[in-house]
Structures are given as C-alpha cells and as structure tokens.
Amino acid sequence: MQAFTDIQPKSLSGQIYGQLRHQLMAARLQPGARLKIRELARNLGTSETPVREALLQLVRDGALEMKPGYYIRVRRLTLREYVELREIRLMLEPHAAVKALPNIDEAFIDHLETVHETLIRAELEKDYPAALLANYEFHFSVYRRSEMPQLIEILERLWIQIGPLLNFLYPFGHPSYDGPHQHLHVLAALRAQDAEALASAFRADLTEGGRSFLSYLQEIDAREGLRGA
Structure with a gap:
C-alpha cells in the first residue's frame, strides 16, 4: 500500500x-x-x-x-537566447521531418492540410491564439511521426522556452513569404516523398516566415536597451 x-x-x-x-x-x-x-x-x-x-x-x-x-x-527569452535556439531548431526540425517521411500517408497529409487551413483562417479572423495553436500542431504533428522520442523530447524542451515568445508574432511579427506559404511547400514535399524539399521547406518556414518576427524582437531589444541607458 x-x-x-x-x-x-x-x-x-x-x-x-x-x-x-x-x-x-x-x-x-x-x-x-x-x-x-x-x-x-x-x-x-x-x-x-x-x-x-x-x-x-x-x-x-x-x-x-x-x-x-x-x-x-x-521566462521571456532574450534576443540572444532566441537566436541561439533558432539555430538549433534549424538543424533538428528539418531532420525530424525527414525522419517522419516514411511514416506519413495521404490521410495524414489531408489532416495536416486541414490544420494549415485552420491556421490561415485564424490569421484572417485575427484569432491569434488559434493561429499559434494550429502552427504548433502543424509542426509537431510531423515531427512526432519521426518515431524518435529522444529527438522529440529535445524539440519540446526548445519549444517550451520559445512558445511564450511567439505571442509577439501577431500582429507585430506576422509571418510573410516571398511566394506561397512554406506550409504549402511542406505539404507538396510530403506528397512527393521528397526529403530534400521537405527539409528545405521547414528551414524556410523558420527563416523566411520568421523575418518580421526577428525584426520585431530586435526592435524590442533596442527599445529596452535605450530605457536601461
């Protein structure tokens, strides 16, 4: 007992x-x-x-x-901490996606497409909490298909630190892309079973889609630096 x-x-x-x-x-x-x-x-x-x-x-x-x-x-990450974690994510998240590729079927891709549509609709309606949740679900739905629990544990440890900071994403650092949304490239790469394109799309989603977010974090850092002077 x-x-x-x-x-x-x-x-x-x-x-x-x-x-x-x-x-x-x-x-x-x-x-x-x-x-x-x-x-x-x-x-x-x-x-x-x-x-x-x-x-x-x-x-x-x-x-x-x-x-x-x-x-x-x-805890709110400093700009330096966020940039360091982003560098680690750029190495690990595309790897997790590629490892997931053999375990992904059409039904899963259809579901992932629905999650992306939820994200886009939430952005248009300015329902930013729903957009952030959909973005998290889009990414981790793929990563968890890697069937690599140690890798997922590492990624989760990164995301519990960066997650709160993503509240600054909308509306100030709204993702923007040079062409179609990178999630669409992810979906296309999954359907084509193209590992190289898949890794590239996840990297671009973080760098291209995160440009405005990073710029906004830099603005905050600069303002707070001035206040502390």
Whole structure:
C-alpha cells in the first residue's frame, strides 16, 4: 500500500507538468505571466504539492523562472537566447521531418492540410491564439511521426522556452513569404516523398516566415536597451 502512496503524487505532478508544457509550447502562456501555485491548484482541483513540483521542474527546464519572494513566472527569452535556439531548431526540425517521411500517408497529409487551413483562417479572423495553436500542431504533428522520442523530447524542451515568445508574432511579427506559404511547400514535399524539399521547406518556414518576427524582437531589444541607458 505504501508504494501506491508514493506513486500517486508523482503521477499527478507529471500530469500537471505535461499540461503546462503543452500550454507553453502552444503559446498559451504569455512571457512574464505569474503562475500562482494556490490558484493553479484550485483550478486543477488538486493540492498545492504536485503543482509546486511541476512548476519547479519547468524552472529547471528553463521555461519558467523563480523571482525574489519565491514567485514563479513565465521566462521571456532574450534576443540572444532566441537566436541561439533558432539555430538549433534549424538543424533538428528539418531532420525530424525527414525522419517522419516514411511514416506519413495521404490521410495524414489531408489532416495536416486541414490544420494549415485552420491556421490561415485564424490569421484572417485575427484569432491569434488559434493561429499559434494550429502552427504548433502543424509542426509537431510531423515531427512526432519521426518515431524518435529522444529527438522529440529535445524539440519540446526548445519549444517550451520559445512558445511564450511567439505571442509577439501577431500582429507585430506576422509571418510573410516571398511566394506561397512554406506550409504549402511542406505539404507538396510530403506528397512527393521528397526529403530534400521537405527539409528545405521547414528551414524556410523558420527563416523566411520568421523575418518580421526577428525584426520585431530586435526592435524590442533596442527599445529596452535605450530605457536601461
């Protein structure tokens, strides 16, 4: 009986940790947002202990930070940190997509096309939370087909850090492309089973589609630098 007592809190903490990870990756939490243990526990209908354990794990993961007075908030990446993580993503995300290619069929591509249409519709309607969620689902739906759990764990650790920052994507850093949306190139490459084109489309989605976003982050960095002078 003692073993069950030991396992249960850890299992509950893990569930809360998983929910918070998903919210971070899907840009459901804003940079700087304070996470109150008592409030979260009340909303989740649980005690404070598993909530505290989950939050402290996310602090260790680099997604949250503990400030003086022992309050916890969503960490906002600096420009330098974001650029470093983007460089890592440019290596790993196209690789994950290519590894997923043998495990992708027409039904999956049709579903992915629907997710992209949801993204475009949400952008047009200025439903930016829905757009950010659809973008997250588009990317990770592909990556998880790689069947490489260690790689997915690494990517998730990156996205729990960058996810909150993506709240600045709309409307200030709205993705823009020289031609068709890069997600369309992803879909075409999947249908053609073209690994090189697939990797190229994912890289371009991050660099070409993220130009305005990066420029906006640079503007913020410059303004805050001036205020601190």
